Amino acid sequence: MGEPPDHIFLWRLLAHRPNPTLTALTEICPELDRVGPVLPALPSDRVLLTQHDESDGKYWRWRTTSTVGAVRHLADAVRLHRLPPDTAAARAALLGLPTVAPQELTGDAGAELARTPVVEAYRGDRVGEDRPVTVADLIRAAEQGADRLTALGFTLARPLPPDADTADLRILLTPGHDEPWLSTDRPVPYQHLLHVVATTGTPLGEVLGRLRAYGFDIPLRLPARPTALDRALLKPYGPCEWWGVLAGRPMPFAHLVVAARSLHTNPRDLAARLLSYGVETSCRDLPDGLSFDTALLLLAEDGSEDAFLTADSSPTLQQLLDRSRALRVPLHQVGAWLDELGIPVPDLAITLRAALARVPLAAG
Numbered sequence: 001m002g003e004p005p006d007h008i009f010l011w012r013l014l015a016h017r018p019n020p021t022l023t024a025l026t027e028i029c030p031e032l033d034r035v036g037p038v039l040p041a042l043p044s045d046r047v048l049l050t051q052h053d054e055s056d057g058k059y060w061r062w063r064t065t066s067t068v069g070a071v072r073h074l075a076d077a078v079r080l081h082r083l084p085p086d087t088a089a090a091r092a093a094l095l096g097l098p099t100v101a102p103q104e105l106t107g108d109a110g111a112e113l114a115r116t117p118v119v120e121a122y123r124g125d126r127v128g129e130d131r132p133v134t135v136a137d138l139i140r141a142a143e144q145g146a147d148r149l150t151a152l153g154f155t156l157a158r159p160l161p162p163d164a165d166t167a168d169l170r171i172l173l174t175p176g177h178d179e180p181w182l183s184t185d186r187p188v189p190y191q192h193l194l195h196v197v198a199t200t201g202t203p204l205g206e207v208l209g210r211l212r213a214y215g216f217d218i219p220l221r222l223p224a225r226p227t228a229l230d231r232a233l234l235k236p237y238g239p240c241e242w243w244g245v246l247a248g249r250p251m252p253f254a255h256l257v258v259a260a261r262s263l264h265t266n267p268r269d270l271a272a273r274l275l276s277y278g279v280e281t282s283c284r285d286l287p288d289g290l291s292f293d294t295a296l297l298l299l300a301e302d303g304s305e306d307a308f309l310t311a312d313s314s315p316t317l318q319q320l321l322d323r324s325r326a327l328r329v330p331l332h333q334v335g336a337w338l339d340e341l342g343i344p345v346p347d348l349a350i351t352l353r354a355a356l357a358r359v360p361l362a363a364g
Contacts, residue, residue, distance in 0.1 A: 244311030252342025282342030
């Protein structure tokens with residue numbers, strides 16, 4: 001199931017106080033020492049707090065807390081486990097989940113949320129009032145004409161290049177992302193460029209050229225005479241992890257630490273090489289007091305030798321505490337090191353206070 005959401009983790013600690021972990025967290029957030037009795041857990045809480053993994057129904061995972069997800073998940077729980085809608089909604093609110101009206105948990109839950117003004121749909125992507133029309137939309141709507149979209153009140157992307165062609169849709173589609181099409185109002189994910197290279201066989205330089213013709217700002221500069229190291233760093237799904245790195249944003253030095261292990265080199269040298277491509281890094285060398293071997297332990301996911309934290313990771317309180325204990329360093333040092341390495345770690349005091357606000361408390 002992985003690590004629980006921060007507020008559920010705190011709930012457990014507060015329910016079993018005193019304990020060393022809670023004591024350590026109280027030094028960062030003194031308010032924890034003033035929390036009254038917490039809500040007793042019920043066996044049925046698992047139904048509300050977890051769900052089957054969509055990729056493998058044999059496993060459970062902690063449920064997300066988005067409002068749309070809450071409606072759909074609670075509606076499923078009501079239907080599958082025969083829970084009274086008002087009871088499920090009330091208990092979910094006590095557990096720190098988004099507030100859902102009981103009437104939303106019957107019938108086709110979430111259907112109303114899916115009704116948005118639509119001009120055109122493609123692979124589930126909808127063009128509506130929630131976002132501007134992208135260059136991909138213009139290509140797809142070429143038969144209707146851009147004038148038709150303008151008349152409907154949409155903000156159009158910059159004019160298309162003279163040689164725009166529907167074949168370019170292959171480099172504009174971003175499968176597996178929240179936004180299915182690239183848009184000039186958002187940074188381009190570097191991994192998308194390498195994915196296009198891997199799936200279409202189009203050289204990286206050509207992919208860059210076509211996207212720039214459509215107005216995308218991508219500062220990546222390819223070496224005139226690439227070396228074996230260059231080819232390794234720019235290889236799709238190679239030793240250097242580009243996932244989660246956006247054009248114009250720094251590459252997490254954490255990615256280079258992991259790449260250096262595979263390439264048998266110093267991560268500092270990799271950072272210098274990336275800088276020659278026009279790609280900044282979160283730092284130019286390992287933070288003070290952090291050795292290469294310790295950095296690998298810090299970044300390892302659940303003790304794995306092959307899975308590491310990346311730019312997309314959001315370490316939970318439990319993960320940070322586990323690393324603090326394993327490395328025998330203060331919790332704030334773990335956060336500071338990860339932050340320098342490009343792994344986002346929010347301010348721990350703010351994180352604790354936000355989690356505390358959602359901890360289920362006993363009535364009274």
